[in-house]
Structure formats: C-alpha cells, structure tokens
Amino acid sequence: MAKIEKTGQAGTLESSDIMITVVPDKSGIQIELESIVMPQYGDAIRATIEKIMKEQQIEGIRIKAIDKGALDCTIRARVLTALDRAGAEIREVLA
Amino acid sequence: MLWSSAEAHTVDLGNPREVQEVRQFLQGFDLAYNGDVDYTVAFYDERLQIIATGSLKNNVLCNIAVAESLQGEGFTASVVSHLMREAATHGLYHYFLFTKPDMVPQFSSLCFKEIARSDSLAVLLESGIGSIGSFLHSIANETVNLPVGRRAALVVNCNPFTLGHEAVIARASRENDAVIVLVVSEDQSAFPFAVRFRLVQEGLKKYPNVCVLPSGPYIISAATFPGYFTKGQDTVAAQTRLDATIFGQWIAPALGVTRRYVGDEPYSEVTRQYNEALLEVLPQYGIEVVIMPRKQAGTEIISASRVRQCINKDEWQTIRRMVPETTYAYLVSSEAQIVLQKLRTMGNIYHRNV
Numbered sequence: 001m002a003k004i005e006k007t008g009q010a011g012t013l014e015s016s017d018i019m020i021t022v023v024p025d026k027s028g029i030q031i032e033l034e035s036i037v038m039p040q041y042g043d044a045i046r047a048t049i050e051k052i053m054k055e056q057q058i059e060g061i062r063i064k065a066i067d068k069g070a071l072d073c074t075i076r077a078r079v080l081t082a083l084d085r086a087g088a089e090i091r092e093v094l095a
Numbered sequence: 096m097l098w099s100s101a102e103a104h105t106v107d108l109g110n111p112r113e114v115q116e117v118r119q120f121l122q123g124f125d126l127a128y129n130g131d132v133d134y135t136v137a138f139y140d141e142r143l144q145i146i147a148t149g150s151l152k153n154n155v156l157c158n159i160a161v162a163e164s165l166q167g168e169g170f171t172a173s174v175v176s177h178l179m180r181e182a183a184t185h186g187l188y189h190y191f192l193f194t195k196p197d198m199v200p201q202f203s204s205l206c207f208k209e210i211a212r213s214d215s216l217a218v219l220l221e222s223g224i225g226s227i228g229s230f231l232h233s234i235a236n237e238t239v240n241l242p243v244g245r246r247a248a249l250v251v252n253c254n255p256f257t258l259g260h261e262a263v264i265a266r267a268s269r270e271n272d273a274v275i276v277l278v279v280s281e282d283q284s285a286f287p288f289a290v291r292f293r294l295v296q297e298g299l300k301k302y303p304n305v306c307v308l309p310s311g312p313y314i315i316s317a318a319t320f321p322g323y324f325t326k327g328q329d330t331v332a333a334q335t336r337l338d339a340t341i342f343g344q345w346i347a348p349a350l351g352v353t354r355r356y357v358g359d360e361p362y363s364e365v366t367r368q369y370n371e372a373l374l375e376v377l378p379q380y381g382i383e384v385v386i387m388p389r390k391q392a393g394t395e396i397i398s399a400s401r402v403r404q405c406i407n408k409d410e411w412q413t414i415r416r417m418v419p420e421t422t423y424a425y426l427v428s429s430e431a432q433i434v435l436q437k438l439r440t441m442g443n444i445y446h447r448n449v
Contacts, residue, residue, distance in 0.1 A: 007224065009183045012176035013205045015169050019176070021188055023224055034206050064224060066206045068172070 001059040008086025011070075011078040018045075018070035020082040025062040029053050035067035048072055052079045055093045101146060101170075103177060106135035113137075117158070120145040124160045132157065136177050138170075149174040153317050154187040159194070171201050179223070189225040191318035193217050210313070211344055213337035219319065227341075230311055231349035238350055241306050244272025247354035247385075248347065250314055251276060252399070254284040256294040256422050259358065259397035262390040267356045268302045275350055277310040281317055285403060285438045290425070297421040313341050331365060335372035342373075343380030354383045363400070392416040407439050 004024050011019040031049055035042055045067055053061065063079075070078070084090050106113050108130075117137055118128040132150040135158065140146050147170050150158040156178050161170045179190060192207055199209065199218050207220035210227050221227065247267045253260050267274045278295050282288045288309070296307045312318055319338040347353070355377060360366035374384050389396040397417045405413045406426070415423060425431055 007186070007188050009179070009188060012180075013172040014176060015172070019179070021224055023188075062224075 001057050002088060003060045004058065004083065004086035004088050006086055008082040008084070008088075010081035010085060011074075013066060013068060015068050016070060016074070018065055018067045018075055018078050020075075020078045021064040022079075022082045022086045023062045023064070024086075025060050027060050029059060030062045032062070032064045033067065034065070035069075037067070037069055041067075044072075045070075045075060048075050049079055052076060052083075056080075056083060056088060056091060058083065058088055100141055101138045104137050104139060106137050106148075108132070108135060116145055117148050120148055121158060121160055126158065126160060128158055134178075134181050136174070136181070138174070146170075147174050149178050151178050151181055154182055154190055155318055156182075156190055156192040159192075172205055175202075175205055188223045189312070190221060190223045191312075192220045192222070194220065211337060211341045213333050213340050216333045217337060219337060219341070221318075225312070227313055227345055230313060231345060234308060234311065234346075235349045237308055238273075238275055238306055241273035241275070242304050245354070246273045246275065246350065246352045247271040247356055248275045248277060248350060248352040249356045250279065250310055250342075251295065252279045252284060252315075253291050253295050254399045255286050255291060255402060255418065255426070256298045257397050257399055257402055257418050258392070259390045259399075259417070260295070261298055261419055262397075263356055263358050263387045264299060264305060265302065266387060267354075267385075268305050271354065272304060274302070274305045275352060276305060276307045277314055278307060279315050280309045280311055281315065283317075285441070286434055290431075290434065294422050294425055298419045314338065314346060331368050332372070335369045336376055338369070339372045339376035343377045343382055347377075347380065347382050353381065354385060356385045356387060359386050359388045403438060406435055 004022060007021065007023050009019070009021045011017050013019055029050065031046055033042060033046060035045060045065065049063055049065065080090055106117055108114060114130070117135060121128045129150070132152045134151040136149055137145050138147040146165055147161040148158060149156060156175065159171070159174055161174065182188070182190060192202060194202060194217070196212065196215060196218055199220070202220050205222070207222045208226065210219045210221055212218040247270070249264060249267060251260055264274060264276060276295060276299065278288070278292045280288055284291065292307070292309060299305050299307060310316070315338060319334070319341060342355070355373060357370050357373060360370060370386065377384050389398065391397065393416065395401070402414055402417050414426065418426070426435070
C-alpha cells in the first residue's frame, strides 16, 4: 500500500465537473462527499472513488469531493489527476 | 454570449489602467476594489469588456463579481474555481470568502459554509480542507487537562512578550480556575509566530492553570480581518465585530470560556476599536469582558510597541524593565539578531492587540 505525500487538487466547481482534493491522513480511506445528486448517485460516486483507491493501492488518505453532476469518466480523471499532483505514482490499470 | 468564448486574463496589478478597469466594473456592484491583493483575474467577452472578476489575498477570495446579464449561469463557479486553482499553486487549500448577505446562496451552492455574520453587512464563508468545526474540536482537545471551573481567555499578539502581558495574564490566572492564552498565528508581525509563541510559553511556565495555544485561522487572522466588503471607516468596525462574533458564537463555547481579558489600549486606534467591538458583542453571548489598565515600569506604560521602539534606539536599560527574563534572554541571543535587524530597517509599522 502506498501513501500520498502532500495535498493535491483537480477539477472545478463548474456544472458537470467534480472538484477533488486529496490530503494525507494517518490511516484508512476517508471520503467527504458533497453532491447535487447525492440521493441519486451519492453511493455510486463513493464506490467509484473507493475503487480507484483500491486499484492504485493508496491508503492513509482523506478525499474531499464536491460534485456538480460529473460523469463516471470525469470522476476517474479528476481523482487520478489529484492523486498524481499529490505525488502518488499512478499505475496503469487494465479495464 | 457563451461562457466558452470568455477569456480569463490575469490582471497585471502593476498596471494602473488594468486595475482601473476592474475597479470600475466592481463599482457597478457597489463594491470597492480592495487593492491589497496578491492576484486578480478578469474574464473578458469578445468585445474585450470585463464580464467577471475575482481576487485572492492569501487564501481569502474577494472582489468577486459577475455581470448581471450573465448571473445564474454558473459563471461564479468558474471565477471561484479559477481562484481556488491559483491558491492551490501556492499550497493553499482552505478558502475564506466575504460577501454580502444577499449573495450567500450563490456561494453556498458552491459548497461554501457560513461561519458567522456581522450585522447585516458581511458574511464570512469557508470551504476546502479544514473547517471551523474541526478547529473547535482540536482546540477543545488541547484544553481538556485544564482545571474545571470558571475559564477565561485572552487573545494576544505579544510582539514580543512583556511584563505588561504577564501582569494581565497573572491577574486572569488568579481570578479564574483556568486561563487560555491564544497567540495570534498570523505571521505579519516583526517577531515571527514561532518566536512569539515560544516566549509566551516560557514566560507563563510558572502559572499552572494557564494554557497557551495558537489562535488559528479564526481569530484576528487575514480571514477574519479583511478589508473590502464595506468602504472607508466602516471597514474596521465591521471587521472587529465579525471577529468578536466568531469568538462569542464559536470559540468561547468550544473552550468553555465565559470571560475575556483585554489590555487597555491607549496607543493604537485599531486595538481601541477592537476592544470596543468586544465590549459590545461578547456580552450578547454571555461573555464578560474585563479591561485591564496597562502596567507601568516606573512612570512609563509597558507595551510591546514601546519595546520595539527601544530596540530601534538600543535602549536596553528600558527594555530590561519592560520584559521578563525569558524575553530578555531571547532578545540578546544571537538567534534574535536577524529579527532585530529587520525591525530596525523596517521601523515600526504594526498596530496589534496588546
């Protein structure tokens, strides 16, 4: 399991986007999500973020996500970019 | 027009013409452009007219406005996102924002949370990593080991720590079961925060019921003391009241504090107004404000600004009478020489609380 070294951020607050900020934490994976489609897609967004953490084998992280109705592919892109900016080594994952 | 055709442009703050354009645009919203910023962005349409703008001072977002014809189409989100990205390049991820009460819904929809409001003038919002909730939790944790009973608090800059500060705190220590001393964290004083904090800690070691903590981002900080949301003389009044409100509404209950001590301030106008705001606001939250007269050394009133003056003039006999051993030892140490040198070349331009 890998850790991130510093804070990283990606995305915007614009419609159809999601702003992801990742911060090093002591242990585990902690997700703080705010979404305009929370009742409909809150769980799905969380699942997407958790899946990426598993794929990238990252732990000891706090993820703050402000979602403005982003598609799954957008969420993936923003999370991976935030991790990259936080110093994580991004592994290519075969779909 | 389409937002995609709008162009973001970093305003050259050294160019009076560009700054004047932004100033004029903001005037249309009855907002005064606060020139004391690090970064300003302006969005232009294809006719090169400004359609939106926003500025950044450290982690405080300010001067935000979007042309009326374009409001409600998510352009505020673009301006705010742009400023957040800029702040992130400086490693800042906790954002503050001041606005008028009628603008709050616009920013709430961007996940900004209200911290407090002062009268009908201004509202302080925050977003990003860190929140007043987690801050209150952490300072409450730091004070769990203090004796139970009546608790008092002081907010001090201690630039540097003097016998005057010690006298006020000693009295608070006698009159209360426990005392929490909050040292202003903002690094805008002659003596760096780390030094000020250490000298306060060392100088107060002999008082077992006193706990020294950093004041954090919510007390006398760049965030709680902004300068743009009102004009001219109202500015200081609104800022001091907002700072007092945050203390009364959030900080004091979290710390279990029911009294706040302040030093009488005969020299600094800003501090005098701040004390006035505390006297007006804190009792509304059930907090008693105790104003202490200044301690004297001989015929002279002890103050940190006087100590700084004496450093400039190399009057070490006077300094010796005004500061405790611990501060004196630091001032004559080799470690302090860089700070003293800076102090001498800058002169004294700071007005700070006690």
